[in-house]
Structures are given as structure tokens and as C-alpha cells.
Amino acid sequence: MSRVLDAIRTAIDERDALGFVHVGRCRSPATRFLAAALDEPAANATVEQMPTERVRTDPRAYGITPDATLVESSASDHAAQRLVARLGERADTGTLLVPPSIPHDAALHLDSAGFDLASSDALAVARSRKSTAERDAIRSARAAAAAGLRRAATLAADPVDGEPRSDSGPTVGELRREIDAAVVTAGGSPGARTRIVTPEGATRRASGSPPIADASGSAPAASAFDARIESGDPIVVDLTACGRAGYHARLVRTLVPGTDGGWERRAHVAVESALRSARVLLRTDAPSVGDVEAELVAEIGSFGFAGTATGTAVGIGRDPVERPLRPGAEIRPGSVVTLEAGVERDDGAAVRIAEPVVVTEDEVRWVGDPNWSLEPSAYTV
Secondary structure (H helix, E strand, C coil): CHHHHHHHHHHHHHCCCCEEEEEEECCCHHHHHHHHHCCCHHHHCCHHHCCHHHHHHCEEEEEEECCEEEEEECCCCCHHHHHHHHHHCCCCCEEEEECCCCCHHHHHHHHHCCEEEEECCHHHHHHCCCCHHHHHHHHHHHHHHHHHHHHHHHHHCCCCCCCCCCCCCCEHHHHHHHHHHHHHHCCCECCCCCEEECHHHHHHHHCCCCCCCCCCCCCCCCCHHHCECCCCCCEEEEEEEECCCCCEEEEEEEECCCCCCCHHHHHHHHHHHHHHHHHHHCCCCCCEHHHHHHHHHHHHHHHHHCCCEEEEEEECCCCCCECCCCCCCECCCCCEEEEEEEEECCCCCEEEEEEEEEECCCCEEECCCCCCCCCHHHHCC
């Protein structure tokens, strides 16, 4: 990814700096991204190929100058110490650009060697522009997330003959475990990020207090994980999968087993329209995150849900949440962002959908083939 090194070197030139320094664990998203830019073998290792021992003990230090790239890994001394020595051979003093998150001990090594440090977001900006290979990795992660969603729909669906359940559905905890297992089977990792929200579960969490025994000594009330999925209740399934290449994808769907329309159907129409409207806005010249989020909320509000609408647009990649992120950040070609729109009712019931979208010079398209139906059976065909 020569574009990454070009972007960093442009930042070095614009700031009249000696170079750019990054120090981090070998498995951290930023380190693996930079390693990929340098075609290092470790950057292309799958999650399963990155042993925990190495994660703990192998920090890496990178120094990028206008005419060279220096790489050091841990050994008997600190990687940053050896990098400082090599940088000192090239210049005695000057300014080095560093990410805001540089480890404190690495910053001390650089400072004690006489270098001035200046914060730079050059690496984070470069990460926000995804290559074709990165977009393919996000698509693979989305496929794993979709497998989890299909499993959720299978368990939540009423019998295929359309009759209501004669017994209670699975609990929230059971549903979450089944979703995570399906994600793993499909080659992804759920990373403890799967969330299931039901009206009852939302009410329990909103109380802010753990369940306690009553005065008679009765057992505590059931937790949100023990809530049963009931026919007609909207279930929000929120899952983020990390694929084998270390990239993420997030999907959110609302499933309503045995739905007869009503509020959920009207809210669903509004949310779908908002996502499509935001996609159209992304075709314009680099709208900001704030512009897209305002469009999501405004479109839902136009359907009569003003005041209860939510909308977010946030980048996704090696981290579940990354740039573009702040309201003023522009969503430029190369970005992959998760669009989420939703409506919440007073009793905690909600209709929410989230879908990743890729922005290129020529088009704006969904990362996968989205199915946003409320009907669980629509995902199991």
C-alpha cells in the first residue's frame, strides 16, 4: 500500500519534520495496518495465526522518513530505544510526528534523545481510506455477521406454517450464544460485542439497579439475559464480526416474530427510507459525518417520528469504530462507514437497522446484499 507511505511522507513534508514514528503491539489494528503497507508477513496473518504470547511480548517500532523506512521489534531492550538509536544516526535533533496514542515510555525514549514530538493523525487518516483488499476483508467479515443474523432469525421465527408458538421462544442469553456460535462457524469472531434488545430487556437495563431479593427472601428477578423472546415483540439484534484478516463488519436488524404490522411496520418503513436517503447523500461531494447523521434523523422525522429518531455514520475497518468519526469529518472516496438508523418507543421497543456502505469515486454501494425485513422467516429462505 504505497499510498499509505505516500500520505505519511506528505504529512512529514507539510510539517517540515524529520519523520513519523509509530510504536505498538504487533497485533494492534494500527500496527497491523502499517505492517501491511510495508508488506510484512505478520500483517497478513489471520487472527488464529497470531499467538497470544507474541501479542503480549512483541511491540514494534516504525520510523518513516522522507527517504527510508526503519522497523524494530522487541528483544532484550525496548524496540523504541533501538529505533531512537537508528534515527539518531540520521539526525541529532528535529521534530518527529507521532500518533496521539503513542505509548508513554516510547515518547520518553524519543524525548530523552533530543527529538521534539508533534502529534499527527496521518496514520489514522490513511486508515480511513480503504483499499480494494481491505474492502474485500470487510465483505468477508460481513458474511460472518450475516451467518449469525440468519441463526437469530431461525430461532426467533414462528413455525413455518405461520401459527403462533405454542411454547415460549429462546431466552436472550440463549439467542446470543447461538448467534456467536454461528459467527465462529462462518469464520469470524464475535468478540463479545453481540447485543440483543427486547422491550422487557431494555426496561430492566434502564432501571440501572441489579436485581435483589425481596423482603420475603425470594430469589432475585431474572436478568435481561433470561427474558424470553415472545411472538410479536420487536427484537433488535446488534452484532459485529471480525473476519480472519482482522477487519470488522457490523449489522443491526430488527426482527418481529408473528408481526401484524402496526407501529413496528411504520417505523421500519421510516428507517429503511432514511438509510436509502443517506446513501444518496453520500454520492455528493464529500459530505460530513454530521451531514449524513442529520439526514438520517430528518428523514425518519418526516414519517412522524420526530424526537424519537436516531442516526449515526461511523467508519469501520480493523477497529469496530474508526475514522471518519467526528461530526465535521468528511466521508471521502475510499471510506467504509456503517450507517445506522432507528426509532425508539417509550416502552423500550425499538426498530433499528445498521448496514456498512463503501464509498468510491464512481459509486456508493452496500458492502453486501442487504435484507432488512422485519420477518424472521425472510432470512431463513
